[in-house]
Every structure is written in structure tokens, then in C-alpha cells.
Amino acid sequence: MTFGFRPLLVACAIFALGSSALAQDSDAATEKAIEKYRQMLKEDPWSNPGLLDADRGEGLWTSARGPKKVSLEQCDLGKGPGNVEGAFAELPRYFADADRVMDVETRILWCMEKLQGFDRAELIKRPHPGGGQPVKELGAIATYVASKSSGMKYSAKFDQPKEKESVALGEALFVRRSGPFDFACTTCHAAPNTRIRLQGLAHLSNPEGARKVIGEWPAYRVSSTHVMTMQHRLADCFWQMRLPEPELGSDLTVALISYLTSQAKGGDISAPGLKR
Amino acid sequence: MRIIAISVVALALLTASPALAQQKPDPAKVDAAVKASLKTFPAPPEVWQPRLDADETMRACAASDNSPPKAVVDAIAKRERGSIEYPADGQFIGDWKKGEATAQSGYGLRSTDYPATRANGGNCYACHQLSKTEVSYGTIGPSLLGYGKLREFKADEVKIAYEKVYNSHAAFPCSLMPRFGSNKVLTMDQIKDLVALLMSKDSPVNQ
Numbered sequence: 001m002t003f004g005f006r007p008l009l010v011a012c013a014i015f016a017l018g019s020s021a022l023a024q025d026s027d028a029a030t031e032k033a034i035e036k037y038r039q040m041l042k043e044d045p046w047s048n049p050g051l052l053d054a055d056r057g058e059g060l061w062t063s064a065r066g067p068k069k070v071s072l073e074q075c076d077l078g079k080g081p082g083n084v085e086g087a088f089a090e091l092p093r094y095f096a097d098a099d100r101v102m103d104v105e106t107r108i109l110w111c112m113e114k115l116q117g118f119d120r121a122e123l124i125k126r127p128h129p130g131g132g133q134p135v136k137e138l139g140a141i142a143t144y145v146a147s148k149s150s151g152m153k154y155s156a157k158f159d160q161p162k163e164k165e166s167v168a169l170g171e172a173l174f175v176r177r178s179g180p181f182d183f184a185c186t187t188c189h190a191a192p193n194t195r196i197r198l199q200g201l202a203h204l205s206n207p208e209g210a211r212k213v214i215g216e217w218p219a220y221r222v223s224s225t226h227v228m229t230m231q232h233r234l235a236d237c238f239w240q241m242r243l244p245e246p247e248l249g250s251d252l253t254v255a256l257i258s259y260l261t262s263q264a265k266g267g268d269i270s271a272p273g274l275k276r
Numbered sequence: 277m278r279i280i281a282i283s284v285v286a287l288a289l290l291t292a293s294p295a296l297a298q299q300k301p302d303p304a305k306v307d308a309a310v311k312a313s314l315k316t317f318p319a320p321p322e323v324w325q326p327r328l329d330a331d332e333t334m335r336a337c338a339a340s341d342n343s344p345p346k347a348v349v350d351a352i353a354k355r356e357r358g359s360i361e362y363p364a365d366g367q368f369i370g371d372w373k374k375g376e377a378t379a380q381s382g383y384g385l386r387s388t389d390y391p392a393t394r395a396n397g398g399n400c401y402a403c404h405q406l407s408k409t410e411v412s413y414g415t416i417g418p419s420l421l422g423y424g425k426l427r428e429f430k431a432d433e434v435k436i437a438y439e440k441v442y443n444s445h446a447a448f449p450c451s452l453m454p455r456f457g458s459n460k461v462l463t464m465d466q467i468k469d470l471v472a473l474l475m476s477k478d479s480p481v482n483q
Contacts, residue, residue: 177334179327181454196414242385250313
């Protein structure tokens with residue numbers, strides 16, 4: 001993927017946005033900015049800054065890296081080593097080599113560890129970027145992989161025993177209440193048309209509601225001016241729940257993503273998407 | 277309210293997703309997954325580890341999609357009512373100005389709030405409309421605009437408001453609203469300030 005003169009346009013978009021979204025923490029201003037952005041995207045789909053990260057991710061995927069100095073082109077995302085096209089649409093899935101179900105980020109983490117020799121503990125220590133920082137390498141690779149299923153529909157089968165188990169665990173976690181605020185995911189995501197302050201809440205317990213939004217992740221997040229992955233999105237919700245940060249690649253995160261993806265089955269993938 | 281909740285559940289069952297058809301996992305397995313994944317928090321373990329456990333009320337609510345059968349509803353109400361502590365002097369009304377600040381603030385208990393630099397907030401505006409002048413409010417809870425006026429500032433309503441904020445499940449088992457007093461998120465004085473915000477004549481909620 002090459003951009004030619006596109007990066008210039010993207011830079012302008014970021015600049016136009018920065019004044020309102022970064023400087024002041026105003027929901028209304030952000031809404032206005034994102035509307036402008038959506039309009040721009042309609043006129044020119046290439047102006048989504050998340051595509052820069054997908055591009056960076058492709059570069060990371062194909063370069064020889066890590067202690068073993070190999071690329072990820074031998075990484076099997078479920079459709080055979082190196083096959084990226086359409087792989088994301090069928091994730092999460094069971095991987096026999098790891099004997100567990102994995103979502104896209106967990107699988108990339110696994111490949112970075114096993115194929116390239118990266119230190120897993122190091123990779124999951126601070127896996128998500130702070131506001132304004134670009135998405136980390138793993139997230140950029142995930143953005144690239146997801147973008148290669150853009151235009152397709154979610155079609156993970158969830159027919160293997162461990163896949164079914166993961167979805168069921170995810171559903172149980174989705175309704176489980178804990179923490180000083182008694183929150184569960186259902187506190188905020190089990191009703192249509194509700195919001196926290198002015199932020200609209202996705203109705204994720206409803207398949208139609210899930211199909212509407214899940215396919216947009218990873219997404220360029222206007223309010224924090226970076227790409228946010230699904231693992232990062234979940235970590236942010238756990239923060240709001242006053243709970244510890246979920247470990248990237250843990251069974252809990254994979255299960256929640258399995259559940260959300262099974263809810264979104266048949267939905268369109270348009271990654272990287274664009275979010276408030 | 278309860279009738280609505282029940283019909284929502286019925287609807288949810290009718291439009292059941294494939295996921296719902298699956299067998300529910302062993303609760304011990306679910307708890308184990310939580311403990312194995314949630315391990316990083318910038319405070320000593322005794323601060324955050326108890327948060328991973330679901331108490332009896334949380335479990336009963338989660339197991340029934342927040343609509344348990346009548347016997348369970350009654351048991352929850354009784355237990356939660358029992359955890360409410362009352363001001364020794366019987367005075368429920370504090371300072372509405374402080375109450376407004378507590379209602380605005382979402383500070384407290386998050387991973388980025390350690391070491392704590394100020395009192396916890398109640399973040400009421402995340403879920404409720406309160407003062408007319410604050411237009412950035414959420415809709416998970418009902419609008420509380422004009423709360424005291426609508427209740428004619430009656431003394432028994434003052435106590436009801438105090439109990440609601442102290443422990444939302446006492447009057448409405450499986451409420452989505454946090455149990456601010458019983459869970460020690462807010463102090464008794466902060467709750468009195470919120471009662472003032474809801475129930476005093478000069479509060480912006482009642483203008």
C-alpha cells in the first residue's frame with residue numbers, strides 16, 4: 001500500500017482536528033470535529049489517518065525483526081503462513097499450535113514471540129499508547145491485518161469446542177458484575193440509545209448493535225488522535241470499571257472479543273474505522 | 277420499571293443470539309479467568325484484589341440478567357437495606373454546592389487515580405440529568421431534574437433519596453446504579469451533600 005501525495009492530506013486533517021479535539025476536552029467540539037471528519041472520509045476514504053498505521057504495520061510485518069531477525073511472513077493467522085488477505089474476518093479462532101483460541105492481537109503477539117523471538121513480557125508491559133502517541137508496533141500490525149479484511153463480513157465459525165467455550169466464557173464475563181461501582185459490561189452496553197455524558201454507548205448485547213460497530217476496530221480515535229485496537233478499547237472500559245488492566249492476550253480478553261465477534265457475525269468489516 | 281425490565285428480558289430471549297444457546301461456563305472458571313487476567317494495578321493488592329470478587333448481590337443480578345425472581349429480589353433488598361448507615365443526628369441534608377461538585381466528578385478508584393489527590397466523585401452526570409445548566413449528561417439513569425420539587429421537598433423523600441444514593445439496591449434490587457455508601461465510594465458527608473443537591477429548594481436541580 002502506498003500513499004503517494006496522501007500523507008499531506010492526512011496531515012491537514014489532523015491539523016484541522018487538533019485545535020478542537022486536543023486542546024479542549026469538549027464532547028460537543030469533538031462531535032463536530034468527527035462529523036467534519038466523516039464527511040471528509042466520504043469524499044476521500046484515503047484521508048483516514050489510521051491508514052498510515054496500517055501502512056506502518058505492513059512494513060513491520062514484512063521486515064526481518066526481533067532477536068531471530070525474521071519477518072512475520074511465516075506467521076499463520078489461520079489461513080496458512082503469510083496469508084493475510086481475509087484472515088481477520090475469520091478471527092478469533094482455535095490454533096492447534098498454541099492449543100488455544102486467539103484474536104488478531106493475541107495471535108500476532110504469539111508470532112512475535114515464537115517466530116521473531118521477542119520477549120512476551122516486554123511486549124505486554126505497556127501495550128497501549130497514551131493519548132496522542134501512535135499505536136504501538138503490535139497494534140499497527142493488527143491494523144494492517146484487519147485492513148486486509150476490509151469490505152468483507154465477519155465469518156468466524158466458532159464451531160470448535162474451544163471456540164464455543166471462549167464465546168460462552170465471554171458472555172459470562174460480559175454480564176459479570178464486580179468492583180466498587182458494581183459494573184458489568186451490561187451496565188453500559190445492554191440497552192439501545194443510551195449514553196455516558198454525551199458519549200453514545202454501543203448496544204453490544206444485541207447482534208444488530210454489535211454488527212454496527214465491531215467491524216470498525218481497530219479504529220482511528222479522533223479524541224485521542226491515534227489508532228486504538230480492540231484490546232485497547234477493552235482496557236479502557238476496564239479502567240472505567242475501576243478494575244485492573246486486563247492483560248493483552250489473556251483468556252479473558254480473547255473470550256470477550258470472541259463473544260463480541262460472535263455477536264457481530266455477518267457484519268461488515270471496515271477497518272480501520274473512525275471513532276469519536 | 278420492573279415490568280419493563282422483564283419484558284426486555286423476554287424480548288432478549290426471543291431474539292436470542294447464537295451465543296445464548298451455548299452452555300454457561302462453570303462460575304469458578306469465570307472467576308479464575310478474571311483473576312488470571314486482571315493483575316496490574318498501581319496500588320497494593322489489598323486495594324484492588326477484593327474488587328475481582330463478585331458478592332452475593334452482584335452474582336444474583338448477573339445470573340438473572342438483572343431481573344431475579346421475587347424471592348431473590350426480596351432477599352437482596354433486605355440485605356442491602358441492612359448495610360445502610362444513617363447520620364447519628366438524623367440530619368440528611370448537607371451542602372448542595374459540594375454535592376454538585378461530587379455529582380460532576382468522575383475522579384477516584386481508577387488506575388490513574390493513585391496515589392489519590394482528592395476525594396472520590398459520584399459521577400452522577402455520567403448517567404443522570406440533574407441541573408438544567410449542565411447539558412453534558414448521560415441517560416443510563418432517569419432524569420433527576422426537579423427531583424425535590426416534584427416530591428414537594430417532603431421529609432420522608434429526603435430519607436428515601438439518602439438511602440437511594442447510599443445503596444441503590446435497597447429500593448431497586450439489581451439497579452445499574454453503584455452502591456455509593458455501602459461500597460465506600462462516597463462518605464456519609466458526601467452523600468448528605470448529594471441529598472442537598474436533590475432535595476433543597478435553592479439547589480439548581482430544583483430551579
